Amino acid sequence: MSPEAPRVWVTRAEPGAGRTAARLRELGCQPIVAPVLKIERINGVPIDLDGVAALAFTSINGVSAFAALSNRRDRPAFCVGDATAEAARQVGFADVCSASGDVEALGRLIAAAELPGMVLAPGAEQPAGDLGAYVGGSTPVRRLVVYRTIETSVAPPSCDAVLIHSPRAGCVLRPLIEAMPERPFAVAISPAAARPLADLLSCAIADRPDETALLAALLATLGKPLPPV
Numbered sequence: 001m002s003p004e005a006p007r008v009w010v011t012r013a014e015p016g017a018g019r020t021a022a023r024l025r026e027l028g029c030q031p032i033v034a035p036v037l038k039i040e041r042i043n044g045v046p047i048d049l050d051g052v053a054a055l056a057f058t059s060i061n062g063v064s065a066f067a068a069l070s071n072r073r074d075r076p077a078f079c080v081g082d083a084t085a086e087a088a089r090q091v092g093f094a095d096v097c098s099a100s101g102d103v104e105a106l107g108r109l110i111a112a113a114e115l116p117g118m119v120l121a122p123g124a125e126q127p128a129g130d131l132g133a134y135v136g137g138s139t140p141v142r143r144l145v146v147y148r149t150i151e152t153s154v155a156p157p158s159c160d161a162v163l164i165h166s167p168r169a170g171c172v173l174r175p176l177i178e179a180m181p182e183r184p185f186a187v188a189i190s191p192a193a194a195r196p197l198a199d200l201l202s203c204a205i206a207d208r209p210d211e212t213a214l215l216a217a218l219l220a221t222l223g224k225p226l227p228p229v
Contacts, residue, residue, distance in 0.1 A: 010031050011162060020211065032159055037150065039150075047072065055077045057080065058129075058131065061124070077093040078109055078110050080106045081100055097113075118142055164193045171196045187206070
């Protein structure tokens with residue numbers, strides 16, 4: 001481990017990477033921003049809300065991509081976590097619910113709402129989970145692809161730790177970490193994000209699938225105290 005500020009590789013795509021880096025600096029770490037993925041919005045996607053009772057967002061990227069395509073904010077927005085919910089409020093949604101968890105928790109939240117129509121889920125070309133399966137048969141879910149994630153050609157930096165924000169990032173990271181002469185330890189936001197690297201290096205997992213818990217797991221692994229509230 002570095003005797004100075006721990007070097008933490010931030011692998012998530014921008015603009016989220018910049019936000020993570022700022023939080024790491026506040027915690028006394030040295031962020032190395034080298035995303036393994038980049039976000040590409042898909043332009044010109046038609047938005048049809050006929051028969052749609054609510055929207056479901058599994059990421060901040062889904063919120064921002066939808067907002068760029070449509071000015072409609074007249075449906076309830078069900079969001080996977082608190083940060084995504086806040087992003088929905090910032091673009092103008094008034095009726096916002098957060099599952100404060102993962103895609104499975106979001107599915108349970110939507111199912112419990114007993115909506116009078118279908119749910120439209122604007123999101124990634126390769127979703128992190130099957131929201132429709134978690135909601136179940138009571139409420140139909142229609143996916144709408146509004147962005148895609150693309151691998152970058154980043155070279156793995158020398159670091160003490162690496163943060164993994166998604167299962168897709170974990171898959172992309174595997175060959176990069178295999179090539180590193182000294183492997184860092186990893187901290188993953190969820191078991192699914194850690195799974196692609198499970199047999200390759202030591203990996204701590206956040207207690208909850210959000211960045212606050214991810215950074216708390218990082219500090220615990222580094223042996224650093226949590227900052228005062």
